[in-house]
Amino acid sequence: MNDKVDVLIVGSGASGAAVAWSLADTKMRIVCLEQGDWMKQSDYPTNGTDYDSRLFRDFATSPNIRKRPSDYPINDDASPIKVVNFNAVGGSTVMYTAHYPRLHPSDFRVRSLDGVADDWPIDYQTLDPFFAENDRMMGTSGLAGDPAYPPHQPTMPPLPLGRSGTKIAQTMNKLGWHWWPSDTALATTEYEGRAPCINLGHCTPACAQGAKASTDITYWPAAIRAGVELRTNCRVREISVGPDGMANGVIYYDANDVEQFLGAEVVILACNGVGTPRLLLNSVSGKFPSGLANSSGLVGKNLMFHPWSHIYGYVDEPMDGHRGPPLCIWSQEFYETGKDRDFVRGFNFQFNRGMPVATEAVNTEAAGLVPWGDGHHDAFRALMGHRLTVGVCTEDLPEEHNRVTLDPVLKDRHGIPAPKIDYTIGDNTNRMLDFAVARAREIMDAAGARHVGVIRPLPLSGWHLLGTARMGHDPERSVVNGWGRSHDVKNLFIVDGSVFVTSGGVNPTSTIQAVALYIADKIKQRLATLFD
């Protein structure tokens, strides 16, 4: 069982699944180790009437609250933004809202265009065919023709506008600002065996219908049919290195918590922007005393989150409320750098329909809009189903002091040191948030919304874990090269969001997967000279 394999992938989420599927056509022996298990759609929250409650329990977005056996703790006390993730086959694609924009062309040339951060070693045009391939594999809904993007064709029609989308669209037209139906990874028609969305209205904590594209139901069935072996409940402790300085395998704990060694010719990390630096920093040896692949000292540094804010209000007309996916439409009106602003780069607005009834009750009570006692019912019934929410997703620039290190005390259930997050929101981003919140208030005013509130930043919004093993040409300024290979260890690759040089101002899953497919393609092209 533990004979040396050709390719060993750690992590089965967005990027691990994509790279496994792509490499499968080489017919190499490929094994993926995943610390979680397969999920069952019949166990997902919307199967029961207690679905709101489970968002605070076994389907909480924070691993520190959720505490499943597959989770590891994260010390995020020193960050205003808390890490959220999911650990299972499919990784955090099980627990995401499936908003699926691509990074824009300008996002790959931030230094050249705006004089900040660094350019990527790759660009939008290079990734374009891999975006398209990934769209086919995941199944995306949307509408071609968005003037905010280069042309691309989602594979299915967009989600309905509904009452909420119509209201926002009217408002944005009044302001003369861009809007467009969001690209999503939600099936709006039958697609490759997936049933279409039936508007369960609670997309983030897993989709009981299977309409949401999580990689356990998209890439993995295809990869396994092609011969890839996926081992679940296997947590990797460290990457081991031979006398030649090459990775020779990993040490992991199997489903029975027994320590194992699995040798490999090539090791690929796909553990996200927190899990990957954690594993590298835990892989200390005489040759790599400060962690594997860390000669630059940048492993774990430049963590980027996309600081997020919510601006909400209540309108007179009934909105979609708990009906329908949260996803609806986006606006890229302020995405690109504006010369008249006191910040560079930009953000996108994401408009949400509403939320489940009980969650709405919790939020309105917490905001002081709904009292205890007399008046509770009148107040809640006046608000329920009338909410509009504008989400602000800002570009986060890389700063080395924002970082993942190892906590000196906290450990997971296997005794492996846990990650520690030190993070502050940068000055440029704070100015961007000032501007974005002011524009969102204008939207609420134009919509005639009352009881307008702002949550800034949204604490549990660390979905996007980026930048902690950045790619680049210069080994002193990056961890991996332009096709994902470690500068220091030539049979070690990283394919997750860690390699992002900058964050862009949109949800990153589509781009993470396109980069993973690109790296897989480069590996296949260079098999004969892979370690040169």
Place this chain on the structure above:
Amino acid sequence: MTDQTLTPAEIADFHCLAGIVVPASTRYKVPGADDDAIFADILNSLERDTDPVRVALALLRTHAGGSFAALSPARRAEVAAKLRADGGTPVAVLTRNVLLCYYRDPRVMVSLGLEARPPFPKGHVVDQGDWSLLDPVRARPPFWRPAPR
């Protein structure tokens, strides 16, 4: 190890408080959160929130100067208002548990005009909406920023 069971005194206080957080309404024909079935659901659902709820109930007892349940209705309302004002996270957790259970009770859902059922498998209907609103946006020239290769 955490004791997952509240004491009878804690339960009595919690029961009274739940009825203040969400009282019954004859106008809307709904029970309060102190209804037997709803309150049983609350107690059975506490799980990992038992400790913070216990902290909130201890604060309630402090504010009440003893048993909250033994106070007059007027005094209970005063004490509950003080608890809500200064109770912090433990009271937020307690309130969340009350509301999450209350707003899934079939009688409450029907009164709100909703079906008392889980979302899956029936789902919901969302109208397409007015797609003609997109026409002015379609007419806009591309404005994504070209980048050097």
